[in-house]
Each structure stands twice: as structure tokens, then as C-alpha cells.
Amino acid sequence: MTDIREPTVISPAREGESVDEERIAVVIEDEEDIRSLLSTVLAQAGFTVHGAADGESGVELVRRHQPIVTTLDVNMPGMDGFEAAKRIRAVSTTYIVMLSARTEEIDALQGLEAGADDYVSKPFRPRELRARIDAMLRRPRQHLAAPSPAAPATMAESVAPPTTWLEHQGLRLNPATRIATVDDLELELTRSEFDILADLLTAGRRVRGKSDLALMLRGETYTGAEFVSDSDARAIEVHVANLRRKLGESPAAPRWIETVRGVGYRLTAP
Structure with missing residues (x-):
């Protein structure tokens, strides 16, 4: 009851x-x-x-x-x-x-x-x-409204702190406003999915290991002393799988996120 x-x-x-x-x-x-x-x-x-x-x-x-x-x-x-x-x-x-x-x-x-x-x-x-x-x-919380990527800057925007869009083959992400779009359609992502995607876009073709991504979600950086369990690594796999589902891409023929078997992930080649 x-x-x-x-x-x-x-x-x-x-x-x-x-x-x-x-x-x-x-x-x-x-x-x-x-x-x-x-x-x-x-x-x-x-x-x-x-x-x-x-x-x-x-x-x-x-x-x-x-x-x-x-x-x-x-x-x-x-x-x-x-x-x-x-x-x-x-x-x-x-x-x-x-x-x-x-x-x-x-x-x-x-x-x-x-x-x-x-x-x-x-x-x-x-x-x-x-x-x-x-x-x-320590990770940004709010999902803030943002103008269309194609919209011209207003006077208010011109004096606001600068924001940078990360882009890769129709995928655009703004870390400051917590907005992600694919082919101009906004994505509804969890914080973990957004932060993983932002990390991969920042890294480009550099491979990000599952341990690196797990530590990033915990707000830590790798020094050699941190412990990342198999469950933590598996959780990253789940987050990436959910992210790919929302992006609408196949792991077998990815448009954005490429799996480096046994290591982690990186962006696909342009």
C-alpha cells in the first residue's frame, strides 16, 4: 500500500x-x-x-x-x-x-x-x-536552454562567457550549455552519457580506455593508484551502448564512436 x-x-x-x-x-x-x-x-x-x-x-x-x-x-x-x-x-x-x-x-x-x-x-x-x-x-548539473546552432549571436550572448561547440560529422556538443545535437536534432542524454561523449569528442582519435572514462565520471584523473573494478568498466560499456542507441548508430558500422577492442573507445576517422 x-x-x-x-x-x-x-x-x-x-x-x-x-x-x-x-x-x-x-x-x-x-x-x-x-x-x-x-x-x-x-x-x-x-x-x-x-x-x-x-x-x-x-x-x-x-x-x-x-x-x-x-x-x-x-x-x-x-x-x-x-x-x-x-x-x-x-x-x-x-x-x-x-x-x-x-x-x-x-x-x-x-x-x-x-x-x-x-x-x-x-x-x-x-x-x-x-x-x-x-x-x-563536481560535474555540471543543469541542462540549460541554448539558441539554435545556426542562430546569430545576440548582444547578451556577445558579453556572456565564450562557449565552444565540439563537432564531429554532424554531431555537435556544447559543454558549457550541456546541449548535444545530431543532425540539428537535440539529444536527451543522462549526465554520464553527456560527459562520456564530451570526453570522446575532446580526445578525438586518441583512445580513451574504459578505466579513464570511469575515473572521469568519478571526478578523478589517472595517477596509477586508483582502483577501477570490472563492474566500473562494464558500466562504461552500458553507458556507451545507451549513447549509441540514442545516436542511432550501429557498433558494427559506427558513424561517431569506434570501439578499440580490449582497450576502449575513440572517435571514428573523418
């Missing part, structure tokens, strides 16, 4: 912070003690937290508050986390962190395919979760 209790709200006081700077998070978790723990972790990180005990209520909270971050349990009565993630993705660009006691790789991949940005196994360490969220927040 749907839980219709009032959502948990934790609003930490942040001296000197304006309303525009307020950070919002939604916690969707049916176990009250875990929901309370997650709310506390996020509140300590400076978020105003709204909590829901089921998927349906959680999706509505996301729709209403448009949070920066949403944590989402997989195993919930009624609407499970996978379905909730798909519905959230239809109405919000929030970062989605899935949490689950399921440790099978296929579950993590299913979560990523549903639109999650990260997948954390239970039991989790609050410090690790906080670090993952901090890494995500």
Missing part, C-alpha cells in the same frame, strides 16, 4: 546562504532507519532533504522539488527502483544514486540502463556515499 505520510524534511541552517544557493535532495527508501541515515548524511553535506517511503511518492517529490541529488532504493513494495528511475528521468535531470542489497553485476547494469548515475551496494559506508556524491557534484 502506498505510504501517504508526510515526507521527511531536514533543512540544515547554512549561514549566509541565499535561497538560490539552497541544495535539494530526495531520499526514496522504504526502510525508515536507512532513510533517516541517508537524510542525515545529505543534511550534513548541506542539503535540504525530502524523504519518501515508496517509489510513487518519491517520483512526485522529485517532480515537485527538482533536487540536485536523489537516492533511490531498488527493492521497494509496489513500484521498484528501476521503474522509479525511469519515471524520474522523464521529469528531472537529478543525479540518481541507486542503493541495493543486490550485489549481482546485472542489477547494477539494469540500474544504469534505467537512468541511474551511480549504483551503491548495501551495506554502504556513509563516507563513501558522501564522496561519490561530491564527485558527481
Whole structure:
């Protein structure tokens, strides 16, 4: 049965912070003690937290508050986390962190395919979760409106910070405005898909390994000391597969993204 209790709200006081700077998070978790723990972790990180005990209520909270971050349990009565993630993705660009006691790789991949940005196994360490969220927040969040690529610059645009379009064979991407188009049609990409595509466009014909891309999504650079698991590498494969599907290209005859077997990916030759 749907839980219709009032959502948990934790609003930490942040001296000197304006309303525009307020950070919002939604916690969707049916176990009250875990929901309370997650709310506390996020509140300590400076978020105003709204909590829901089921998927349906959680999706509505996301729709209403448009949070920066949403944590989402997989195993919930009624609407499970996978379905909730798909519905959230239809109405919000929030970062989605899935949490689950399921440790099978296929579950993590299913979560990523549903639109999650990260997948954390239970039991989790609050410090690790906080670090993952901090890494995500270092990546641009908002999907901003932008003029048509062919539109002339206005006076307002002429004094705005310069933006650069990355281009390759009809594919155009603007890192500053978070806009990507293919043959002048805008693409609806998750943050991870957008960031992978931007990284590949920047690298050009240089090969980007799966480990490189995984570290990039975590906000890290390779120094030789980082650990990238097989699951992390597999997650990159899932993100690239989803990206190719949205681009409408075949891995066997790619127009934009070429697989370098056993290594990673690069742009196709002009």
C-alpha cells in the first residue's frame, strides 16, 4: 500500500546562504532507519532533504522539488527502483544514486540502463556515499536552454562567457550549455552519457580506455593508484551502448564512436 505520510524534511541552517544557493535532495527508501541515515548524511553535506517511503511518492517529490541529488532504493513494495528511475528521468535531470542489497553485476547494469548515475551496494559506508556524491557534484548539473546552432549571436550572448561547440560529422556538443545535437536534432542524454561523449569528442582519435572514462565520471584523473573494478568498466560499456542507441548508430558500422577492442573507445576517422 502506498505510504501517504508526510515526507521527511531536514533543512540544515547554512549561514549566509541565499535561497538560490539552497541544495535539494530526495531520499526514496522504504526502510525508515536507512532513510533517516541517508537524510542525515545529505543534511550534513548541506542539503535540504525530502524523504519518501515508496517509489510513487518519491517520483512526485522529485517532480515537485527538482533536487540536485536523489537516492533511490531498488527493492521497494509496489513500484521498484528501476521503474522509479525511469519515471524520474522523464521529469528531472537529478543525479540518481541507486542503493541495493543486490550485489549481482546485472542489477547494477539494469540500474544504469534505467537512468541511474551511480549504483551503491548495501551495506554502504556513509563516507563513501558522501564522496561519490561530491564527485558527481563536481560535474555540471543543469541542462540549460541554448539558441539554435545556426542562430546569430545576440548582444547578451556577445558579453556572456565564450562557449565552444565540439563537432564531429554532424554531431555537435556544447559543454558549457550541456546541449548535444545530431543532425540539428537535440539529444536527451543522462549526465554520464553527456560527459562520456564530451570526453570522446575532446580526445578525438586518441583512445580513451574504459578505466579513464570511469575515473572521469568519478571526478578523478589517472595517477596509477586508483582502483577501477570490472563492474566500473562494464558500466562504461552500458553507458556507451545507451549513447549509441540514442545516436542511432550501429557498433558494427559506427558513424561517431569506434570501439578499440580490449582497450576502449575513440572517435571514428573523418
